[in-house]
Amino acid sequence: MKSIEAQLAYPIRAIVGEGSLWDHANQCLLWVDILDHKIFSFDPKTGRNSGFDLGQDIGTVVLTESGLWAYADQNGVGFLDPETGKRTEGPKPELANPHIRFNDGKCDPRGTFWAGTMAYDCREGAGILYEFDASGGVKEKITNTTISNGLVWNGDGTKFYFIDSMTYEVHCYDYDSKTGNIQNKKVVACIDKAMGLPDGMAIDAEDFLWVALFDGSKVVRVNPQNGEIVFQVVLPVPKVTSCAFGGSDLDELYITTACYLMDADQLDKYPLSGSLFKVKLPYKGVLPYKMNDLNTNS
Template sequence: MNKKAELIVDEKALLGEGPTWDGHQNVLYWVDIMGENIHRFDPKQQSNQTLHAGQEPGAVVVHKDAELIGAMQHGFYRIDFDRETFDLVVDPEEHLPGNRFNDGKVDPAGRFWAGTMAYSKQKDQAALYCLTPDFTCSQKVSHIGISNGLAWSADCKTMYFIDTPTLEVSAFDYDIATGKISNRRPIITFSGDDGRPDGMTIDAEGMLWIAHFRGWKVSRWNPETGQCLEEIDVPASQVTSCVFGGEDLKTLYITTARNKLEKEQLDKEPHAGGLFAVNPGVEGTPSHRFGA
């Protein structure tokens, strides 16, 4: 029998996404893209604070203290969650108003990788960018459909990436010193029958955890063999992303969405858009901090 994730915040987010664990403060940041909100969940206090962003946040990562870096609808921003301030760093797609940032993660060297998507869902119109700690931005991959999950291997030689419409997880050779990626190749292919691959994280054993959008689950994969090892049931169909957190990194936090669900569907999954959690029995990896 599969393990089942439990509801911890009944937020009813339109499009929950981008979870990242702050190991200094022991809180989880996550976003509601369509609701234009950034959340901070404190598991000890069982509180979920909300900062309204005024535009769609694709993902946020921790910089220092309460300062975040956000990949937003209109570019990269420095965000002070407590002071509720937003300062634009750079907008690499200012010339593409039909695009927005979607998902992103910090690599082991402290660079923020984040990609875009077109509101029209048009394939090949988006890209993957890298923001370095000195706030220099460069494009790393072009002709993307919907940029999603990212992860890095423990030896820092491989980067994993999901472009959702391809139904594939790709691997790149990764140079931690320069941030250069090369030799893209598919390592996991989905049929699409049990949802589409969305957000992703990696555990301490080097296995990938992948959210299934419209698939009711998160699955664990061996990137070397392409084998699915186990699945976690989620009581929401639109599972968007996941990340390890908790002081021992043994809790898997899972974000979900409720946008585009009709009333009959919402009756079947009333907690869609909530934040869920499960102890999968394996330790995770820490969320890196920008500039670390």
């Protein structure tokens, strides 16, 4: 199996870097530090990493059609205007549950925002994968999850892939692009626990899956037809959290990492933990879907 090493893109000690997403119009990478309450925009041309502090834990960020950033924070969804810094609150289905926070999420081909929750103590079955639509509606898509991660849809919009990290599996559902309904869950890949915990995920133009391995120092390319790992990106840090294709040709993979719960000895050994990494690949990704603009007055 071919391996390639990722290179440092931006040195930072993010507690839990996550939610990487390519903003193609601005040629920047959006990403978050969950426990430092930040949404970042990294410009690879200038090397500048601009941050917005939300004042509470932030699971992920997506683009909207109008250019706002939609995010899943501790309790639900909000919107940020990156030009003015103005924030608008959206639905907050977990407002009464301080032991729960939102984690990973992405937009589906219909323009709705899917984001999942988890318990702070990672209690099994405490999470829910939600769908937020343009009317302000909220639906429960998958219940009894533990750590929602790695949501992607295939190129023709017929399959939805999802990682509930503690299962060490990648699940596939048949997806209806008209209704957003999912059904017929099956396992398409199993990750050996010795390789690390499956975390964030991206999909490339050939419908192969790219899975970040927390405590595994890798991102692996997986064939969802047979579960085989066919390529890997190796990092100089252990806690690999998410990945997203970017660059003008979508052939660069950006990778977030974490330094969460690492002691001084571990940080001495892996001093770049929490940093942002990048690697040029012989594969191309696809653009992320954008959220339809939410009517927050509804």
